[in-house]
Amino acid sequence: MAVLRVALDLPLHRLFDYVAVAASTADIGLRVRVPFGRSEKIGVIVDVVETSDWPLEQLKAAGEILRDLAPLPADFLRLCEFASAYYQAAFGEVVLQALPVGLKRTVSPVRRAARAVRRAEVIAPPDLTTAQAVAVEAVDPAGGFSAHLLHGVTGSGKTEVYLRLVERTLAAGKQVLLLVPEINLTPQLEGRVRARFPDEGIVSLHSELAEAARERNWRAAFAGEASIVLGTRLAIFTPMPNLGLIVIDEEHDSSFKQQDGMRYSARDVGVFRARQLGIPILLGSATPSLESWANAQSGRYGLINLRERANPLATLPAVHMLDTRRMVLKEGVSDPLIAAIKLRLERGEQSLIFLNRRGYAPVLACMACGWVSRCTRCAANMVLHLADRRLRCHHCGLEHRVPKACPTCGNQDILPFGRGTQRLEGWIQEQFPEARVLRVDRDSVKSRKQWEVMLDRIHGGEADILVGTQMLAKGHDFPKLTLVGVLGADSALFAADWRAPERLFAQLMQVAGRAGRAELKGEVLIQTQYPDHPLYGALVAHDYPGFAVSLLKEREQAGFPPYAFQAMLRAEAPDMADSIAFLKTAAILPVVPEHENVMIYDPVPMKLSRLANLERGQLLAESHSRPALQAFLPRWREAIERIKAPSKLRWHIEVDPLEF
Numbered sequence: 119m120a121v122l123r124v125a126l127d128l129p130l131h132r133l134f135d136y137v138a139v140a141a142s143t144a145d146i147g148l149r150v151r152v153p154f155g156r157s158e159k160i161g162v163i164v165d166v167v168e169t170s171d172w173p174l175e176q177l178k179a180a181g182e183i184l185r186d187l188a189p190l191p192a193d194f195l196r197l198c199e200f201a202s203a204y205y206q207a208a209f210g211e212v213v214l215q216a217l218p219v220g221l222k223r224t225v226s227p228v229r230r231a232a233r234a235v236r237r238a239e240v241i242a243p244p245d246l247t248t249a250q251a252v253a254v255e256a257v258d259p260a261g262g263f264s265a266h267l268l269h270g271v272t273g274s275g276k277t278e279v280y281l282r283l284v285e286r287t288l289a290a291g292k293q294v295l296l297l298v299p300e301i302n303l304t305p306q307l308e309g310r311v312r313a314r315f316p317d318e319g320i321v322s323l324h325s326e327l328a329e330a331a332r333e334r335n336w337r338a339a340f341a342g343e344a345s346i347v348l349g350t351r352l353a354i355f356t357p358m359p360n361l362g363l364i365v366i367d368e369e370h371d372s373s374f375k376q377q378d379g380m381r382y383s384a385r386d387v388g389v390f391r392a393r394q395l396g397i398p399i400l401l402g403s404a405t406p407s408l409e410s411w412a413n414a415q416s417g418r419y420g421l422i423n424l425r426e427r428a429n430p431l432a433t434l435p436a437v438h439m440l441d442t443r444r445m446v447l448k449e450g451v452s453d454p455l456i457a458a459i460k461l462r463l464e465r466g467e468q469s470l471i472f473l474n475r476r477g478y479a480p481v482l483a484c485m486a487c488g489w490v491s492r493c494t495r496c497a498a499n500m501v502l503h504l505a506d507r508r509l510r511c512h513h514c515g516l517e518h519r520v521p522k523a524c525p526t527c528g529n530q531d532i533l534p535f536g537r538g539t540q541r542l543e544g545w546i547q548e549q550f551p552e553a554r555v556l557r558v559d560r561d562s563v564k565s566r567k568q569w570e571v572m573l574d575r576i577h578g579g580e581a582d583i584l585v586g587t588q589m590l591a592k593g594h595d596f597p598k599l600t601l602v603g604v605l606g607a608d609s610a611l612f613a614a615d616w617r618a619p620e621r622l623f624a625q626l627m628q629v630a631g632r633a634g635r636a637e638l639k640g641e642v643l644i645q646t647q648y649p650d651h652p653l654y655g656a657l658v659a660h661d662y663p664g665f666a667v668s669l670l671k672e673r674e675q676a677g678f679p680p681y682a683f684q685a686m687l688r689a690e691a692p693d694m695a696d697s698i699a700f701l702k703t704a705a706i707l708p709v710v711p712e713h714e715n716v717m718i719y720d721p722v723p724m725k726l727s728r729l730a731n732l733e734r735g736q737l738l739a740e741s742h743s744r745p746a747l748q749a750f751l752p753r754w755r756e757a758i759e760r761i762k763a764p765s766k767l768r769w770h771i772e773v774d775p776l777e778f
């Protein structure tokens with residue numbers, strides 16, 4: 119008789135004990151069927167012991183121990199333990215969220231043979247620049263744990279550095295985990311990896327994969343058959359028996375942060391995992407997160423710089439400000455920008471107009487009575503999409519037809535206010551009737567297939583003017599693109615969110631990096647009312663380090679991360695009063711005064727206070743010591759769990775929150 123300690127996919131911070139007739143510690147890491155309530159669940163055996171805190175006769179008997187999959191390794195369970203403790207997430211949820219759906223079903227799925235590795239066209243590696251060669255040498259795949267920040271300007275050839283390190287790691291018989299922000303936006307990278315390593319097992323792991331494919335790929339990684347795993351944030355938890363290198367491309371990208379369920383940062387989990395396994399991790403970006411930059415400055419991470427573009431003929435684009443205070447704008451566009459587009463058309467080159475707001479206009483309004491198209495479920499406006507005549511909430515997804523008249527007063531003259539990419543596209547087309555204008559945003563590109571078609575069209579020279587959002591900013595080479603015009607950037611300069619300037623700078627550096635990547639010289643024109651703002655000055659000088667230094671100084675003076683450590687308690691309920699009352703109770707729990715190094719702020723409504731009919735509030739806990747915060751959080755969470763809250767209230771803790 120043995121007791122199985124089982125992790126189940128439940129939001130509870132405990133394991134569940136079951137008795138088994140025959141089981142041993144060799145079964146740790148195997149899946150097991152267990153009765154739960156009136157149904158059955160699949161759990162993971164975390165320990166096999168002889169006694170339980172419960173009387174043995176009260177324990178239920180475990181069902182079948184599943185042996186179709188090798189046991190999940192100890193290092194995987196330890197990684198889940200770390201994530202559970204660090205992010206205050208239930209251990210069972212962490213373990214089971216990392217498994218493909220098919221492995222959690224109580225009805226066994228039919229196994230299919232792993233897909234044959236797709237052959238790609240083989241491409242010989244290019245010669246390394248001196249800087250790239252130095253970068254490759256800086257990372258020793260056999261030298262134990264090391265963390266490196268690879269800071270390279272756009273077009274400096276970071277990918278080639280990754281590929282060389284992948285090559286060295288594979289040569290040593292190890293596996294590589296390569297994380298990218300959004301697999302949809304990076305088909306070029308996947309293509310390059312396949313072309314470079316045509317004989318290796320390469321699998322991708324991301325949420326857009328069909329369930330069966332995801333399970334196949336996961337099994338291949340777990341069995342060690344796939345030597346390269348290309349994935350998005352969740353892939354950081356993939357158990358891999360021979361992992362030898364982790365690469366995180368565009369490490370600053372916010373999509374590495376999971377915003378619901380277990381709120382974790384794949385980048386930070388990656389650094390822990392590399393340390394745990396004693397292997398190197400490489401974080402790459404043209405605009406590193408300030409956290410990573412500070413770690414590189416303090417020596418916790420090694421810093422590797424690529425200051426020049428890999429193609430010696432491709433220089434960095436010239437960045438200029440267009441001071442719109444002295445200009446008449448037509449539909450938000452200035453004459454010099456129009457003239458610059460015209461020049462590109464005459465030369466047969468491409469232009470990109472960047473406006474990070476999709477839809478036709480951010481709001482529809484009635485001048486007669488003041489009605490505006492507000493979302494009935496959120497504290498936000500419904501965005502006008504004229505292409506399919508819909509009003510759409512970009513927060514909760516609610517949508518309906520555009521009304522023919524004002525719903526309040528019947529006035530038929532309701533007008534769109536402000537502008538989004540659709541409106542800009544239409545207007546640009548009117549100005550240049552001969553030009554082929556292509557809009558690229560999440561409305562025009564909804565799937566990976568559509569994105570690949572769109573990229574082919576751009577590369578094939580089928581577009582003269584691109585109008586798009588930040589979708590266009592990520593890692594693509596458009597050789598004929600020589601002009602980038604930026605509209606509407608100022609709003610982020612003075613946003614309430616203190617991280618907004620960091621994000622704006624990264625976005626503009628990336629989008630600017632699209633211009634002039636081949637032999638043609640690129641130009642970036644930014645329309646602004648604040649041409650002297652230091653953020654723009656740093657862009658003109660292509661000076662990320664200078665910008666980072668000044669921003670870090672501001673953060674240090676203000677006591678913001680990375681000089682403070684934060685956790686956010688959020689509550690949502692149909693009534694704001696309930697949310698705030700709950701948070702107020704949490705703020706004065708007895709455990710709070712016991713931790714004098716942790717500061718608790720006052721509860722406040724969130725910036726988007728109402729989302730999908732729920733009123734949301736938050737409470738910030740902060741400390742200047744990471745250990746102090748980490749010691750406080752589990753005790754605080756346990757105390758919060760005992761608060762009697764209204765039944766419709768939901769709450770969670772987010773550690774290292776990115777958004778406020």
Ligand SMILES: [Zn+2]
Pocket residue numbers: 484485486487488489524525526527528529
């Ligand atoms: Zn009206």
Ligand SMILES: [Zn+2]
Pocket residue numbers: 493494495496498511512513514515516730
């Ligand atoms: Zn909404």
